[in-house]
Amino acid sequence: MINTSGVTLFPISIFTYRAQLGAANPTDVFIPILIATYMSTLGGLLAVAAVQKINLLDKVVMAYLGGFTLIVGGLLAYFSCLPQEQMLQQSSIISNVILFSLVISFIFGAMYKGINAYDAFIEGAKEGFQTAVLIIPYLVAMLVAIGVFRASGALDLLADLARAAAHYFNLDDRFVDALPTALMKPFSGSGARAMMIDAMKTHGADSFAGRLASIVQGSTETTFYVLAIYFGSVGIKRIRHAAACGIIADLSGIIAAICVAYWFFG
Numbered sequence: 001m002i003n004t005s006g007v008t009l010f011p012i013s014i015f016t017y018r019a020q021l022g023a024a025n026p027t028d029v030f031i032p033i034l035i036a037t038y039m040s041t042l043g044g045l046l047a048v049a050a051v052q053k054i055n056l057l058d059k060v061v062m063a064y065l066g067g068f069t070l071i072v073g074g075l076l077a078y079f080s081c082l083p084q085e086q087m088l089q090q091s092s093i094i095s096n097v098i099l100f101s102l103v104i105s106f107i108f109g110a111m112y113k114g115i116n117a118y119d120a121f122i123e124g125a126k127e128g129f130q131t132a133v134l135i136i137p138y139l140v141a142m143l144v145a146i147g148v149f150r151a152s153g154a155l156d157l158l159a160d161l162a163r164a165a166a167h168y169f170n171l172d173d174r175f176v177d178a179l180p181t182a183l184m185k186p187f188s189g190s191g192a193r194a195m196m197i198d199a200m201k202t203h204g205a206d207s208f209a210g211r212l213a214s215i216v217q218g219s220t221e222t223t224f225y226v227l228a229i230y231f232g233s234v235g236i237k238r239i240r241h242a243a244a245c246g247i248i249a250d251l252s253g254i255i256a257a258i259c260v261a262y263w264f265f266g
Helices: 012-020 026-052 059-077 085-111 118-150 154-168 173-185 190-201 208-219 225-234 240-265
Strands: none
Touching: 012 026, 012 208, 026 059, 026 085, 026 240, 059 085, 059 154, 085 118, 085 240, 154 173, 173 190, 173 208, 173 225, 190 208, 190 225, 208 240, 225 240
16 A cells, blocks of 8 residues: 555656756655645555554554654645745745755665665665566556557546536636546556656646646556556455555545645646
């Protein structure tokens, strides 16, 4: 669930694409991503706890969950008191401070534990290559299914239905331009990345759709990809509850991404 909910602390690739596509401040989506990824993880955690009857009052769980909640709650309380222009300026400054602090804290944490950070990185990269070889057959099958889904026009149909529903209820429909990224994200990270880039190229990196697509990309993970690839590689076939909890996490993240995008960039 943690994997499929997509906890994102370093959305470096998103910042890179935003910079390449002309964003004035590529990191201005970091705080919104942090809030949205918190909501997706919280939604998934509560779903898993309900299904498996996990006691969330455990001291360790409460320590991690409470700490993250205090951080996100503090950000929400702080930004809610600011006008939008000042909120964006402060968000940019805080984003850069948090990113730099996280990098420094990881390095000092490794030094404190006596861990060679470079060697640990190299070992992790080696294990990553081994895992990649194991999942190639499942990856090919998943990519074929995603290709069929896109080519069939089902993705465009869902976006058109969402726009029609927004018009019916007299809602702002700008979020629909970023919806392909949200709809593709549970199936394919590369597909969602392509949708995000397309949204930024079409509407602009600093447009509402471009920013929302970036937030969605950073707030959720590829649920069905994870289930098909990793569960398949270890022989797990019953994925009903895992799929349901992953979808709940995705939905929580997407809704939170839309809400926070309107709040910050509305």
